[in-house]
Amino acid sequence: MTAAAGTPEAGSILAQLEAYQERSRTVFRLKFIAVWVVLIGALLGALWATGNIDLAFIAEWGPFILGGASLTILLSVVSIIFATLLAIVGAIGRLSRNAYINGVASLYVSLVRGTPLIVQIFFIYFGLPQLGIVLPSIPAGIIALSFNYGAYMTEIFRAGIQAVPPGQREAAQSLGMPERQVMGRIVLPQAFRIVIPAIGNDFVAMIKDSALVSTIAVQELLWRAGQVGTQNFRSLEALLIAAAVYWILTIVFSAFQERLEKRMARGDR
Amino acid sequence: MTGATMSGEPLRHPVKAPHLGEPVLRALGIEKYYRRNHVLRGMDVEVRRGEAVMLIGRSGSGKTTFLRCVNFLEEPTMGSIEIDGVRVEADPLHARSRAHQEQIRQIRIRSGMVFQEFNLFPHMSVLANLIEAPTRVLGVSHAEAVERAEGYLGKVGLAEKRDEYPARLSGGQKQRVAIARALCMEPKVLLFDEPTSALDPELIGEVLNVMEGLAHEGSTMIVVTHELHFAREAADRVVFLEEGRIIEEGPPEKMLDSPEDDRTKQFLRRFLASPRASET
Numbered sequence: 001m002t003a004a005a006g007t008p009e010a011g012s013i014l015a016q017l018e019a020y021q022e023r024s025r026t027v028f029r030l031k032f033i034a035v036w037v038v039l040i041g042a043l044l045g046a047l048w049a050t051g052n053i054d055l056a057f058i059a060e061w062g063p064f065i066l067g068g069a070s071l072t073i074l075l076s077v078v079s080i081i082f083a084t085l086l087a088i089v090g091a092i093g094r095l096s097r098n099a100y101i102n103g104v105a106s107l108y109v110s111l112v113r114g115t116p117l118i119v120q121i122f123f124i125y126f127g128l129p130q131l132g133i134v135l136p137s138i139p140a141g142i143i144a145l146s147f148n149y150g151a152y153m154t155e156i157f158r159a160g161i162q163a164v165p166p167g168q169r170e171a172a173q174s175l176g177m178p179e180r181q182v183m184g185r186i187v188l189p190q191a192f193r194i195v196i197p198a199i200g201n202d203f204v205a206m207i208k209d210s211a212l213v214s215t216i217a218v219q220e221l222l223w224r225a226g227q228v229g230t231q232n233f234r235s236l237e238a239l240l241i242a243a244a245v246y247w248i249l250t251i252v253f254s255a256f257q258e259r260l261e262k263r264m265a266r267g268d269r
Numbered sequence: 270m271t272g273a274t275m276s277g278e279p280l281r282h283p284v285k286a287p288h289l290g291e292p293v294l295r296a297l298g299i300e301k302y303y304r305r306n307h308v309l310r311g312m313d314v315e316v317r318r319g320e321a322v323m324l325i326g327r328s329g330s331g332k333t334t335f336l337r338c339v340n341f342l343e344e345p346t347m348g349s350i351e352i353d354g355v356r357v358e359a360d361p362l363h364a365r366s367r368a369h370q371e372q373i374r375q376i377r378i379r380s381g382m383v384f385q386e387f388n389l390f391p392h393m394s395v396l397a398n399l400i401e402a403p404t405r406v407l408g409v410s411h412a413e414a415v416e417r418a419e420g421y422l423g424k425v426g427l428a429e430k431r432d433e434y435p436a437r438l439s440g441g442q443k444q445r446v447a448i449a450r451a452l453c454m455e456p457k458v459l460l461f462d463e464p465t466s467a468l469d470p471e472l473i474g475e476v477l478n479v480m481e482g483l484a485h486e487g488s489t490m491i492v493v494t495h496e497l498h499f500a501r502e503a504a505d506r507v508v509f510l511e512e513g514r515i516i517e518e519g520p521p522e523k524m525l526d527s528p529e530d531d532r533t534k535q536f537l538r539r540f541l542a543s544p545r546a547s548e549t
């Protein structure tokens with residue numbers, strides 16, 4: 001840097017250039033924020049202009065609907081953890097040379113990815129009781145979400161494991177490590193780093209898909225909005241609140257994920 | 270040894286042959302097919318304790334395949350490998366069987382491989398790379414493994430890098446760490462697969478210096494290399510391969526200065542004219 005700014009003239013040009021670039025970045029950011037504020041304002045303004053928005057309802061029932069967010073987050077967090085565990089097992093199964101293990105893992109992925117999530121939720125909550133398996137709604141919802149996301153994430157983990165360079169496995173093998181150790185100590189930790197961004201994506205998607213368990217009376221965000229909305233004939237306001245909360249949750253977690261990704265990129269890879 | 274090699278002064282140990290001990294590695298009748306492609310056509314190689322054997326030959330001659338067959342990264346189609354008394358027959362039909370894999374593991378524990386692409390574990394510090402296998406495979410205590418690792422890191426001149434991650438090392442440093450990692454298992458034989466081919470030219474010397482030091486100290490090794498100058502300095506025996514066969518072998522002076530076989534002569538002529546041309 002000092003060498004580049006060798007002459008006073010070059011130094012002044014560089015300083016001006018830096019100031020200019022900094023200014024353009026700031027201007028871009030301000031314009032960007034302005035677009036969001038204007039568009040959202042216009043949208044809310046238009047709704048207000050119809051004269052149909054009941055602020056008293058929002059003030060009265062808003063906190064109740066908002067209270068569902070904690071259950072939404074709880075469902076998503078617990079389910080993403082189970083889904084990740086399922087996905088690790090599933091991915092190892094999908095890559096297994098054992099035909100039975102590979103067959104079971106592949107059937108799981110195919111079956112779950114080939115049927116709608118809502119059908120899986122209904123199957124577990126309304127279908128299984130006929131076989132004598134009765135589950136409360138929250139565990140049923142967690143099981144359905146975990147199995148569903150586990151299948152999609154199985155494919156992510158499989159790709160992640162395959163993305164670890166073959167030389168890593170060979171180096172581990174040449175050191176005399178048994179297969180279990182090659183996988184557990186060398187391949188999986190590296191695969192995990194590769195798939196962390198994808199897990200983050202799926203977590204954000206899970207927050208939204210968790211709305212589907214409102215159909216089996218899990219009293220999360222959407223269920224609460226639906227209840228108070230229909231009872232008061234104020235569905236528009238109730239759904240607006242729910243949508244806003246989902247949106248804010250995804251923005252917050254996306255930002256969190258972005259930071260995590262940046263930190264990983266900065267790390268030692 | 271470290272001081273001399275690290276400062277880049279050439280080591281001279283002109284007499285090498287007399288220190289050789291009993292055979293530690295025997296590869297017998299190694300054949301390798303890839304489908305119908307006959308890559309190795311009956312390789313017999315015996316390496317004695319303290320011997321440095323360099324495999325030369327053009328690309329596709331089977332040097333690397335042979336080396337990978339020695340520790341079963343490739344399962345030979347036929348033949349047997351014996352290292353330090355552990356003998357394993359090639360068994361391509363049951364290559365995945367638990368018993369065969371365990372036999373192979375015994376061969377691998379007794380041999381150390383250094384790869385062209387280093388293959389350090391990027392998620393572990395240098396020290397963790399070095400103690401991983403000794404502690405978990407050999408059952409060496411943590412303290413002893415660390416002590417061993419520090420010793421070998423010093424030997425390759427990288428003692429101060431023990432807490433770095435591989436991404437922060439140069440190519441030459443990575444390869445020296447990879448050599449130290451192999452040494453930490455205290456193998457009976459070291460296998461080098463073109464260890465300098467992935468390096469920038471200015472980094473090749475530091476790796477070759479370390480290897481030359483090991484050779485002169487009496488490490489047993491097989492090296493696949495294109496560095497003929499290095500072979501002359503460090504080899505006890507040079508083996509020339511072509512089309513999966515040993516064409517000619519002997520002491521480096523004889524092999525590089527007055528080879529008998531026309532194919533060896535032609536290879537050397539082309540190689541000396543343009544080292545890269547021999548690879549295509």
